[in-house]
Amino acid sequence: MIEDTTHRRLIDYFRAAAQKYPKRIALEIDEQQYSYDRLAGLSEKIADCILKIDGHEPFAGVLAYRSLAAYVGILGVLNASKGYVPLNPRFPFERNRKMIERSGIRTMVVGEECLDFLGELIPHLSGSYNFIFLQKIDLPDDLKNDNHQFYFINEKKEKREVEIESSPDDYAYLLFTSGSTGEPKAVAISNRNVCSYLDNITLLYQFSSADRFSQTFDLTFDLSVHDLFVCWSQGACLCIPPVETGFAWPKYIREKKLSVWFSVPSLINMLGKLRLLKAGSLSSLRYSFFCGEALDERSAEDWLKAAPVSGIINLYGPTESTIAISHYQWDKADSESALNGLVSIGRLFAGNNFYLMPAWEKPAGEEGELLLSGNQVINEYYQDQMNTQRQFIQLNHINYYKTGDLVKKGVSGKLFYLGRLDQEVKVSGYRVNLLEINHLIREKTGLGQIISVFHKKNERSAGKIITFILDPEKRVKAKEISELCNKYLPWYMVPEVILPVEKFYYNVNGKTNKQAMIEHYL
């Protein structure tokens, strides 16, 4: 039975485990280990500091990368009963600045590894901010600035119990996804939303305090919330690989004896191509979760060969429905395990509902755009009426989020992903709205005709974004456009190829013919 989570918050899952298993290892960064007790103590001191200096802002930021500050920073912000906003030193300043401004944060926990980045970010910020570091450090001169305050946590100081009024409707985290209008969409997930996910997933799959969890996702990607909090809800150990792990994942899994894996499915494809998925080589894995893109059967089979005792679970769900809203444990013997070579996305977690909005001439209820509502689904974008109106719809007095995903319901009731209805694509699991790229180039350059396409040479190759710019007079410099994209867009949104072209090709309906463009110009 699912417990009543009405009054629980995300941080309570960590706190309960920390009370039960104070001496167990909660976090392993490379060779360094940190116990639950230590994380709890540090995060309470951070919370204490935040509460002293920050006003009533609902969010505080975390600017750190794969370091203690990143993980304890999140816990500290949550302990202060605020939602966390992960910033990303791998994103351009402009993107981070926008995230800071849109979320209204005044305080950030900063990892030392991000000092240089902070130095370059600060001139882009207007107003004054508070920066919290885990220990006393010598600030570089360019950081010393009268506008901003710097705080250093003293871990040795007596800790103080922090308890402040909070409600499950308070936000747990705020993330941004790509939007067609050129502005990222802000998704604020409440404690209620995320607790519902945690209760469901930990009820359906049997984790234990002996488990060792992977952490492959950047904190700006909501699947990282699963890594951190499914792990910490169990008293288990979260294993953070060195930054340069890249292709060394199988070796890392073996050396660290990981038992729970979670990544995007394209990682299987990548490792497979390098022949790094040797039969039986990942036998420590008990569960392997995949999410973020469609999981194809061949990838599932490749992974199972390498990890023969692992359950393979396909998760599905947009950020707006909190990490993942449906699940399916892949079973080859199941007659409805896949459709068109793609593994089923299964059934919704308890407490959520779907409706298939008929697209084209299909009977209602069998196939259509997937609409979602329920405990895990947000009701609106954060302070963004325009996108809220566009992406949410009232049906029979229920507020649904329109996923833009075309989905079919099988005879068994399981769901199958068929494709996208709009210009949104997935690059390494990240959502990219191609219109956002076109919009940016148009806005910054005044150029008129721009088309971005997502092109895959074949089923198994990595897709790339290609941006065509109509330029009959040959005035456009691809390099300048590329620099522009690098300045404003995260790395995964930057087109791999920018092609100024003489003419666009159109089909009979007057729409640009992307296929013809690709054939002619690539």
Place this chain on the structure above:
Amino acid sequence: MKEKDIRQFVSEFLSKRLESVGLSAGDIRGSFDFIQSGLLDSMAFVDMISAMEEHFGVEIDFEEEVADNNFTNMKGLTQIFLKKN
């Protein structure tokens, strides 16, 4: 296979990409890292490697190479292919 064959293959394979970012084939040498430079993401890099293996008719044991972890730069990449001669 010679070093110049590898260089030629890489520059042809990446020609459109290099043009977009304003690099020339001559920039791709020595410690130039395909991934850290932002020229390719890891998936695209693996696609290039697969194409190279096919083109030169060799199979690299990446289990061994990954441990060294410097095959993502031009020098390292060239070396692991030349070893196959």
